[in-house]
Amino acid sequence: MKPLKLLETTPGKYSLIMSTGGLPTDEAVSRSGHEPNGYFWDGVAEWVIRNQVPEVKGRVNSDSEAGMYCAYGTDREALATLGEAMARVANAPDTLLALITEAKNAGIEFDD
Template structure:
C-alpha cells in the first residue's frame, strides 16, 4: 500500500512509501506549467521526461554520491518518478529539486547543464 510521507519541505515534489523499504519521489504534471518557459527556452517541452533529465543533472552536478544510492528513474509524460530503498537519498534529491523549482535561476542553470543525450 502506497502512503505519502509528510514532507512539505519537498513541495511540490511528494515522497511516498510504496512498500516496506521502498520509496518513490514524484513530481506530477500539475506543476509543470510553472517552469514551462524555461524548458521551452532550450527547445524542450515541460514533461516528466524533461524533469527526469533535470533530476539526472541535479545528481551529477550537486550530489554525485547519490548516484549509487538511488534505485532508478521511471518517468512518464505526466510524471517524474525516482525510486529506491534509500529514503534519505530521495529526500536529498527532492530537496535539491524543490529548491530549484522555487528558484528560477537555479532551475535554469540545471536545465542549461543537462546533457543533450539526457533529453528524451
C-alpha cells in the same frame, strides 16, 4: 520539498514523485525549447545528481513518464536528499535555465 512528494509505496520501498505541468518553471522549460514532462525532469535529475548530490548516485532509480517525474528505491534518505535538491530547481526558473545551459554544454540529453 514541494512540488515533490516522498511516499512509502510498500514497506521499505519509496517513490519520489512530481506531477508535471503547473510548475513555476514550466514557462522557462518551454522557452528553452523543451517540454516540461517527466522525461525532461529525468535529465534535470541526472545533472542534479552528478553536480549537486553525487552521494545519491547508484542509490536511486528512475521511472518517469510524460505526466510525472519519478525516482524510486529502498533508500529513503537518498530520495529525500534528491527531492530537496530537485525542489530548489523546480521552484526557481532562473536556476533551471542556468542548469539547462550547463547540462547541455556537458552533454546531458533531455529526452523530452
